Amino acid sequence: MQVSSNKEQMQTPADTRESVTFGANRNKDFSKEPLCLSGKDVTRVFHTGKTTTTAVDHVNFEFHKGELISIVGESGSGKTTLSKMLLGLLEPSAGEIFYRGEPRLIKSGKQKRKYWKGIQAIFQDPFSSYNVFHKIDNVLLDCINMRGGRNLSKDEKIAMMTEACSFVNLKFAELTNKYPFELSGGQMQRLMIARIFLLKPEILLADEPTSMIDACSRATILDMLLNLRNETGMTVIFITHDIGLAYYISDSIYIMEHGKFVESGRAEDVILNPKAPYTKRLISDVPKIHEPWDLSTVG
């Protein structure tokens, strides 16, 4: 077979594979769903000596229940600072974050613990996300105990752990008595998702969960996140610098530049018809398959 230059005939295996359904939540209009997290003029300023840095600058957002949101930006755009504020690890310098439509109050330890029951995170580096002294059974057992399963029988607990592991294509029987560092990066990240599966939080914040693993395992992780969202109806906030990945996985996308949201909307609208010059530049800077990659527009 000769590969022709005609675009219609140029198809990657990805273009021609059977379309598998993504579930009912794909391309759904989430704006009618109840609000989960929202923010009004959220700002965070850091002071170092005489210099002040505004990491997050008056951002407004509305994340609805069950929605998969991506926050896309380059290094230093304020993604991580915003995610820390969403997690309640940092307080905004100005503005307010609303949880289920009410102002979020996390001043006291009790309020914080209550809030953290509903929100969980997966971080970039799976290798430093685990306590190296705890075996994998303990990691999962802790999750069951946290969800009030302390008094379940041993068999029930094992059944739950097995179910969670099989959800992420791991075999629980092979993992018992192992330490997290005996797994590969992709397996560790999958185990992280198994934890989330047991905890079933209302909100999951995934901060670049696939940037340290290769393209092949990445597909598996993304698939599992999509399944998890469909099964539990949780809100997933996905933080990434990879715009192709954001387009594939999310319902809505927020583009962040220098601490501000320069564009937001449904994934199709933002990626296929970008309005802001920054979004256009970001998309043009990514190498593509069907369109030529214009190297002449570099600074």
Added chain:
Amino acid sequence: MAKKMLEVRQLTTKYITRQGEDVYSVDHVSLDIEEGKSLGIAGESGCGKSTLALSLMGYYFPPLHYTSGEIIVDGKTISGLDPDVVRKTVLGSDVAYIPQAAMNALNPTRKVGKFIEDVIRAHELPMDSKQIREMAEKRFALLGLPVEALDKYSVELSGGMRQRVVIAVSTILNPKVLIADEPSSALDVTSQKMVIKMMKDMMAKGLVKSMIFITHELPLLYNVTDDIMVMYAGQIVERGSAKEMVFDPIHPYSRGLMNSILVPEEGTRDVKLTAIPGTPPNLKHPPAGCRFAERCRYATPACKFNQMPIIDIGGGRQYRCGMSVEKLREVYASEQQ
């Protein structure tokens, strides 16, 4: 026919673990690159991409050991030489290597210009400081890098600039083969584009005669290199032109890799990604037969016992599978219906 810049014949290198076990991470690899061409190497983590890059320099240090095979750069055999000879006569002038964390490789207490001086001195070239400075300024101007960067410390430069400086320093002697191991994976998209543009410029201006580019980002390889080679468990499983490899892969593993491509283009959202199940084999005890058989959905029982030779089907295409090309294409076509 164009001149061959790099020829590798049945190169095998191994790691010796602390327990004394041999791990053959590069197993009978043969490849060649013509003058002015570039070759991309793709594959999962741990498939031997980076080990191949290290092995191609001809400079081995424990735990990596040379076992057998030949590396010929522009007619000169560099395999099996004494490491000291390799360092003085091969590295930098015949083969230049840019590691993944190159931007962190610069000594923070020395100015950029000094690194260029170091390269010249290491090769014992008869040049004085003034001549070296002139040469460095000329090269930086040619590559579109600010000449002021020569008088700066590495910490004063941004990540993308640091990476470009490292590439400029390591190619100052116009190497015949440039090996770049994930040179842009730690950078954001804009800096990545600048690095790639500079590397392509260097090829076009003939400062670098040929290039090997290693990454697992397939859209990047497709746009940068002429040919793509896919590695799996220390072996080459397929090679072809970039276009053929992306749009018409033959080997089931390459096909699986091409299925994981994510780009911000219309349509990528509508089809679900399909991942390759399972994990690569442990190379301490490689499988007796085809190394991909365990994870291959088309594998027959015989695949697990028969070693697969690499088959050349002409036009620069090679693949390693027990099934014929026609049969594989037939299977793929029937799946789509």
